[in-house]
Amino acid sequence: DANKLAEQFQQKIDADIKIEPQDWMPDEYRKTLIRQISQHAHSEIVGMLPEGNWITRAPSLRRKAILLAKVQDEAGHGLYLYSAAETLGITRDEMYYQLHSGKAKYSSIFNYPTLTWADMGAIGWLVDGAAIMNQVPLSRCSYGPYARAMVRICKEESFHQRQGFEILLTLSKGNAAQRKMCQDAINRWWWPSLMMFGPTDNDSPHTAQSMKWKIKRFTNDELRQKFVDVCAEQVKFLGMTLPDKDLKWNEERKHYDFGPINWEEFWNVVKGNGPCNKERLATRVQAWEDGAWVREAALAYEEKKSARKYA
Numbered sequence: 001d002a003n004k005l006a007e008q009f010q011q012k013i014d015a016d017i018k019i020e021p022q023d024w025m026p027d028e029y030r031k032t033l034i035r036q037i038s039q040h041a042h043s044e045i046v047g048m049l050p051e052g053n054w055i056t057r058a059p060s061l062r063r064k065a066i067l068l069a070k071v072q073d074e075a076g077h078g079l080y081l082y083s084a085a086e087t088l089g090i091t092r093d094e095m096y097y098q099l100h101s102g103k104a105k106y107s108s109i110f111n112y113p114t115l116t117w118a119d120m121g122a123i124g125w126l127v128d129g130a131a132i133m134n135q136v137p138l139s140r141c142s143y144g145p146y147a148r149a150m151v152r153i154c155k156e157e158s159f160h161q162r163q164g165f166e167i168l169l170t171l172s173k174g175n176a177a178q179r180k181m182c183q184d185a186i187n188r189w190w191w192p193s194l195m196m197f198g199p200t201d202n203d204s205p206h207t208a209q210s211m212k213w214k215i216k217r218f219t220n221d222e223l224r225q226k227f228v229d230v231c232a233e234q235v236k237f238l239g240m241t242l243p244d245k246d247l248k249w250n251e252e253r254k255h256y257d258f259g260p261i262n263w264e265e266f267w268n269v270v271k272g273n274g275p276c277n278k279e280r281l282a283t284r285v286q287a288w289e290d291g292a293w294v295r296e297a298a299l300a301y302e303e304k305k306s307a308r309k310y311a
């Protein structure tokens, strides 16, 4: 019966046995994964837009080629993740519909503008840095297809993170204007990056259950703290600072203390009222509509081909 199945399911999870698409799973487990994986996929797709803004304005051919490759990687991650979500019984069209109609969430971070070239560095260092901190544990999550997708994605994210740090390192050794640009980008991206980890554990409705199911291996606050600890050290190599007067090593906790996060700003962005929410969504919808003829042509070609086969 249902209770017995649920019990056996939890035993598998406790024994670190992966759950695969054909296995029995509780409805809520399936729903949670569809929610998280589709949001993650949407984030990769919308996440191409802030950087896409700089492809035509990259300062050199080398920088342009690297940025183009990075943005292409993100498209790949999105498609990979949509495939993982499809194994749970949702169609890609349904997920696209959810995104384009504004119903689906995607990471708050991609609703901020990219004002200067230094933002490409800050996104790589901080946004990809935060993404890796969150995604490495996901490669051990209980759902097989999601865990396996994370392995390759994390390898590529590590490269993205380094390229971002290298952009900032170059700027940090430049002239006064370049150093100022570098610090300004760090100042603007720091707090939104901390918000990527989600609300504090007390305000996170999904964390407790997702930890039990080993979808999450660490809580939002645990991952955020690890990220702060890493960045507080890395920023020293740039000779820059993080915009937090309360950032201070706590010898007792063996962690950095940090200042309060503006949760009002966070929820405001999540609800659709961030600086670029409307622009991002409109750009995605436009791209979808502009691509309609390609999808139609591909379908027509496929139909012709299969008609020929059976004629």
Ligand code: FAQ
Residues within 6 Å of the ligand: 035, 036, 039, 040, 041, 043, 044, 047, 048, 074, 105, 106, 107, 108, 109, 123, 127, 128, 131, 134, 195, 196, 197, 198, 199, 203, 204, 205, 206, 207, 210, 220, 270
């Ligand atoms: N933005 O109870 P929790 C990338 C929502 S990296 C918007 O804590 P959960 C790579 C949450 O969905 C970015 N919404 O939820 C890249 C929930 O709403 P719901 C993507 C947020 O799921 C780099 C509600 O708040 N990474 O794309 C955010 O247990 C550079 C309550 O929250 C992933 O998606 C937020 N920041 O924990 C690309 C990683 N935080 O669904 C381009 C996978 C929370 O009830 C350039 N996801 N919410 O309506 C996760 O690990 C989790 O879903 C969390 C949230 C940790 C994000």
